[in-house]
Amino acid sequence: MLNIGCHLSSSKGFYNMGEMSLSIGANTFQFFTRNPRGGAAKEIDPDDAKKLIALMNENNFAKILAHAPYTLNACAKVDSIREFAYNTMKDDLQRMEYVPGNMYNFHPGSHVGQGTEKGIELISELLNSILTKEQTTTVLLETMAGKGSEVGGTFEELREIIDRVELSEKMGVCLDTCHVNDAGYDMVNDLDGVLTKFDSVIGLDRLKAIHINDSKNPFASHKDRHEKIGEGSIGTAAFERIINHPALRDLPFFLETPNELDGYAAEIKLLRSLYK
Ligand code: FE
Ligand code: FE
Ligand code: ZN
Numbered sequence: 001m002l003n004i005g006c007h008l009s010s011s012k013g014f015y016n017m018g019e020m021s022l023s024i025g026a027n028t029f030q031f032f033t034r035n036p037r038g039g040a041a042k043e044i045d046p047d048d049a050k051k052l053i054a055l056m057n058e059n060n061f062a063k064i065l066a067h068a069p070y071t072l073n074a075c076a077k078v079d080s081i082r083e084f085a086y087n088t089m090k091d092d093l094q095r096m097e098y099v100p101g102n103m104y105n106f107h108p109g110s111h112v113g114q115g116t117e118k119g120i121e122l123i124s125e126l127l128n129s130i131l132t133k134e135q136t137t138t139v140l141l142e143t144m145a146g147k148g149s150e151v152g153g154t155f156e157e158l159r160e161i162i163d164r165v166e167l168s169e170k171m172g173v174c175l176d177t178c179h180v181n182d183a184g185y186d187m188v189n190d191l192d193g194v195l196t197k198f199d200s201v202i203g204l205d206r207l208k209a210i211h212i213n214d215s216k217n218p219f220a221s222h223k224d225r226h227e228k229i230g231e232g233s234i235g236t237a238a239f240e241r242i243i244n245h246p247a248l249r250d251l252p253f254f255l256e257t258p259n260e261l262d263g264y265a266a267e268i269k270l271l272r273s274l275y276k
Contacts (some may be wrong), residue, residue, distance in 0.1 A: 002243060002275040003062035004212075005029040006070065006255035006264040013045060014052035014099065018061070020256075024265035028062040030105075030254040031087075036069050039191040041091065047230060049098035056259040062252040065174070065209055068106035074142035075119035075151060077108035084089065084120065089092035090130050093137055097222065100136040103208055105174045108141050108152035108161060119151040131167040139209055140174040145224035153183045153222070155201040173207035176203045176256075177242065178227070179211070181234055184220035188238045193218050195247050212271070228257045229267045240274040250274075 005026035008017045010033070021029045034041035056064070074085045089106065096104055111119030131139065141161060146153025152161075162171050175198070181187055186195045198204060215231030217223035230236035242248060253268055 001027070001060070002272055003028055003250070003252040004041050004255070004268055004271055005062075005064075005252070006257075006259070006268070007031070007067070013048045015048050015055065016056040017064075018052045018059075020261065022059060024261055025268045026264075027060055028064050028254070029253070030067055031079040032069065033066050033095065033104075034069055034088070034099075035069075037189050039073055040071075041095065044095050044098050046098060049117065052152045053099060064099065064102045065252065065254055066092065066102070066137075068092060068104065068243065070107065072106055073112075074106075075111050075114070075122035077114055078110050083124070086126060086129065087129040093130065093135055093139070097135070103138045103140055103172070103174075105142050105209065106141040107150070108145060108158070110149045111151055112149050114152055116157060120157060120160050120164070121245075123151060124161050125129070126177045127168075127171070128163045129172050131165065133167065135170060137170075138172045138208055139170055140172045142174045142211070143179050144180040145186075145275045146222045147182075147224050153179075155185075155198055158186070159171065159202045162202070171206070173202060174209040174211060175207060175238075176211035176213060176230075177234060178213035178215040178256075180217055180223055181215045182217055182221050182223050184222075186219060186258045187242065188219070188234055191241050191245060195245065199247075207247075207251065210242070210248060210251050210253045212238075213240070213256050221271070226257055228233075229255070229261060229270065233274075235272075236270075239271065243271055244276050 005028035214227035
């Protein structure tokens with residue numbers, strides 16, 4: 001079975017996201033741990049978390065994916081911004097233990113002129129100060145489009161971060177199809193080549209989740225604007241190959257396309273119909 005879901009609002013809690021997922025034919029979902037622009041997170045209701053876990057077990061859910069706020073920048077130049085990144089990720093990972101064994105994704109960060117090398121150093125330092133042996137959550141670095149001073153626009157940069165993390169068994173990668181396309185990895189014409197590259201640089205065993213988005217911009221544009229499935233420069237035929245590829249087909253797929261719930265339901269139905 002194709003494991004697929006979409007990004008959902010977490011404002012009504014965990015169980016509500018489970019129910020919403022079922023209503024649109026999904027068996028997983030992604031959510032922001034707090035307001036995507038930052039700020040305090042809502043108190044977690046342990047019973048709400050338990051109800052979600054039961055719903056997930058009864059309905060064959062795949063692992064769910066939490067997404068850190070966009071304002072989290074682990075390699076910012078300003079100390080207070082890095083402090084915010086530390087406090088937020090630490091708190092998020094503690095909260096994730098209410099739904100143990102799932103995943104937490106974040107954008108590696110923007111080095112804002114300090115250079116990629118310095119960025120990688122700061123990101124791995126932050127991870128080393130937060131990750132614990134006891135945590136059950138896998139932390140995912142997202143592949144980025146390489147916009148501005150973003151770190152993580154190449155597989156090599158992600159590999160370098162992971163190499164410097166002491167508890168690297170807690171680390172994985174989330175591949176965003178829009179970002180990878182915009183970064184200049186040709187998944188449309190050479191999916192095998194891109195995955196071979198991923199395997200040789202990072203290792204496919206690190207790949208834990210896929211953000212499945214079309215792109216509003218052409219290949220290698222370094223832009224990062226998501227499009228609905230089939231309406232962008234990647235196209236439906238490429239997505240059919242992506243969801244069916246032996247190296248990807250068992251992973252959880254998360255839609256982050258510009259859609260309301262009914263649009264997500266239609267994309268999930270389409271992608272399920274293309275899954276062999
Ligand atoms: Fe993201
Ligand atoms: Fe993404
Ligand atoms: Zn994006």
